[in-house]
Amino acid sequence: MEIKAIRGFNDILPDEIGKWQFLEITAREVFEGFGFSEIRIPILERTELFSRGIGEATDIVEKEMYTFTDRSGNSLTLRPEATASMARAYLEHQLYTFDPVAKLYCIGPMFRYERPQKGRFRQFYQIDAEVFGVENPMVDAEVIVMLIDFLKRVGLEKLELQINSLGCRDCRPRYREELKKFFAQKAFQLCEDCRRRLDTNPLRIFDCKVETCREAIVDAPKVIHFICSKCKMHFDQVKGYLETAGLSYVLNPKMVRGLDYYTRTAFEVVSYQLGSQNAVTGGGRYDNLFQEIGGLDIPGIGFAIGMERLVSLLPKDKEFIQTPHLFVAILGEKTIKEAYRIINQLHLQGIRAECDYEGKSLKSQMRRADKLKAQYVLILGENELKRGKAVLRNMGNKVQEEIPILDLVNIIKEKARHQE
RNA sequence: GUGAGUGUAGCUCAGUUGGAUAGAGCACUGGGUUGUGGCCCCAGUGGUCGAGGGUUCGAGUCCCUUCACUCACCCCA
Incomplete structure (x- = not known):
């Protein structure tokens, strides 16, 4: 065998395709039941869309994008995520003129140049759902409820919904400074990586797995105590709506997000059967994204489900293989x-x-x-x-x-x- | 980008302190009385031992280089 698929790019063979189709069909059913419409967006975009939307300083933009110059000299990038493109499409086609509220979903491959490992690939599939144009916390809950309903419908148990609030443009910088001050005092017990993070992104220290760092984290100031009154009220209402919907959740004050555009509500669903890459889905609110990509001031919230991670959690006993009559x-x-x-x-x-x-x-x-x-x-x-x-x-x-x-x-x- | 581990038949793996034609199970093909499956039995196909170099009388086994895969870090879905 001479020519093989390139690193991190996998074939999905007939014996497992049934699971994929099942996930897609179920997602369509559930999402459309919640009033979402499918949108299909290109796999290639101008590099600018991502560098501005996701954030110049994020890992994705700094070192994980498949970027190249096409024959006419434009810098293009294989999409590393779908949200920015969906926002672009919403603006470009002025979908807000029909209705300011847009509920959209999208299924397809994303590309990130990372070292592959369990649950992480260079081409991977996501199911994305986004709501544009609503700031009301009711919609935060609506989106989360839809996500959990989907996961239940595909038969997943033993999952944990974690939520947090990241604050907004006004209060997050204050918290960031506070955190910097705190960790600066404890710098001696931080690992090398975390000392670097102190400058670049102090919130990330929360993710560190090094023992001494974990100790330093214990009594670090929490975002929730620093968010402004508006953000706090928003978060309280989200929690209230989740409770009304009967959803149980775990507050994870240490949860941070790697993309710059996230604000306020952030959530993740994790499984303890997945290994190191344990997030099945992640998402949150992004009230600054639209402005970053040069558009109107439009709020948004959504999530992305990692399909291969989901597939690996699907019960094995399900018979998906088609046999001849x-x-x-x-x-x-x-x-x-x-x-x-x-x-x-x-x-x-x-x-x-x-x-x-x-x-x-x-x-x-x-x-x-x-x-x-x-x-x-x-x-x-x-x-x-x-x-x-x-x-x-x-x-x-x-x-x-x-x-x-x-x-x-x-x-x-x-x-x-x-x-x- | 960093670290660790693994590369022997399509798959899962044996292969002893370097020694003769490289093995097993599964899978595949054929057969076990004329045209009948699963179990069982017999036979057969299939490997430049990841690649390249080196040490040696001799390398799957030792050394170097390289590639690939896996897991972890980083980060994220």
């Missing part, structure tokens, strides 16, 4: 043409009929039928054909019957219907 065993040269005629008719009627193409022995054909888990085998031999009949074998109970070829398609359609 029928296997046609062909015996003898003379029957090939008639067999083809029958198989063709079955296919046109939506019957999954398989057959042998290489004139193999009946034994070999039966073995394959069994391997493919075909419920029935139709044996077409010269003897039966002369009498206008064929043998139909039920592989489950080994019962065989002779059926007239003229009624064959109808009989098999009937049997196939019972199988579904």
